[in-house]
Amino acid sequence: MKTSNPIFSRWGATRDAGQADAYARRPVGAAVGGRPADDYLTNPYAPGADTSERTTGRNAVTMDDVLVRTGTTLGTVALTAVLSWLLLPVDEANLGMSYGLAVGAALVAFVLSMIQAFKRAPAPALILGYAAFEGVFLGVLSSTVSTYLSPGVVVQAVLGTFAVSAGVLIAYRMRWIRVDQRFTGFVAAAATGFLLLLVADALFSAFGAGNGLGFHSGGLGIVFGVIGILLGAAFLALDFKQVEDAVAYGAPREEAWLAAFGLTTTLVWIYLEVLRVLTIFNSDN
Template identity: 55%
Template sequence: MRSSNPVFSRRGLSRDGGAATGFAGQQQAGNPYAAGPAANNPYATNPYAQQTAAPGQPHPQGAPPAAPAQTGRMTIDDVVARTGITLGTVIVTAAAAWILNVSLGVAIAAALIAMVLAFVQIFKRKASPALILGYAAFEGVFLGAISNYLNSYVGNGVAMQAVLGTMAVFAAVLFMYKQRIIRVTRRFYKFVMAAAIGFILLMGVNLLFAVFAGGDGLGFRSGGLGILFGVLGVVLGACFLALDFKQVEDGIAYGAPREESWLAAFGLTLTLVWIYLEFLRLLSILNSD
């Protein structure tokens, strides 16, 4: 299955269906939906598999000779370390933007730059730590400035509440995923993707109405509807976290290269930023009513 996270979906770190295009352009091992000869050939399904042949025998399906065993495979420690560095960059720049009282104009510019850097990394074939950390730095400036503004405008410590809410969601999803309370299946993936597409489309329509008609558009960002969509946004973010955990688990299981841990960190950071922003918006609505 492809990840809903665009970072992972381009890298092929998936076990449960769909063609992996990030490393070998082949379907991956353990695909219960594969059919035909590829389904019975582990070398045609695992993008990290090394093929071997007995002396004097041709290589399977005309494959080239096996390369020497590769070292430097991704581990959970690599993912944790890179995620810590990426999130640490976000936190440091956010704190600096808060302390320096960065204006909303600068915050919007930083958000646009972060968006550009994120899209560049998403469409690259390899992880670029410079791009990822650049995204984290500019995203942190935006988050720090907007959090400072809302904390001053709404009050009641909404920024710290949003941080605690994000941490609680991360811990809860990780616990439920490890305990297999949440099972990332093909049906789960389809449901999350359908819900996410509908959510994004509605938010886009609301934004267009707000721009051209003024006010709050269709009301999806305030009042009762705003609260409902805020909760939905947090729930969807939690579902994306489960999908991200699945992709990391599969990447480690199939021996993804160590540099892929930067992409894992990038994908997790994108999801956590989304959850934080949804919490920030939800708490702002609740505290302003």
């Protein structure tokens, strides 16, 4: 697969669209692109699957497809975040309205993401809708944090998100991170525990304990946020593996939207956790 992007070009330097069918016909358990066979236990795009006729030639996904869709989705998040920051200034007069819009946008984004998560095929309208509403939530939240808690922290959080993403990409390309079934299972278990702690914290905050479990301040809050960043980094490695597999196996082109959706949700997660850690750190100093 050929790509004009210098960062990703080595992933598929020996592949092109004409090779996609060869990957689609590769037997289960065969080595792919120099990776061990046990990293590729199943081929969802093999002949006989519903998508087999769409995974050959020009219809196979390329790295450029993933980059374009991801850029479109992240661009939508950034655009709506900037617009909400500029058009919904957070001050004493409209703080309640801005907070309500942010919560409403977050709920809509969550619903759209859940609908897409349970759909068998990607729906670009759902994915871009999720990105737009997520951007509104991030814009209002970032404006509030920057205005009332820690001025300048948003730029630091954006740079931190880029730094984490670049680090994971380098580690993945150098094969310092091996994404296999054991890694996937560990990340799933850790994420489940992390989310359960978030739910418990919310319940404690809602029913008496104003500070919840203490994840919003102090050393415990920073540690919890760092764990969240590490989980986000692990999810990003899983996303890179998904992209690599899709290209290697000649997935249908619409799979690029699923890759963009996964990358966007993961980057949003990392940004929020970096923002949490920096806000707590700056407020304690």
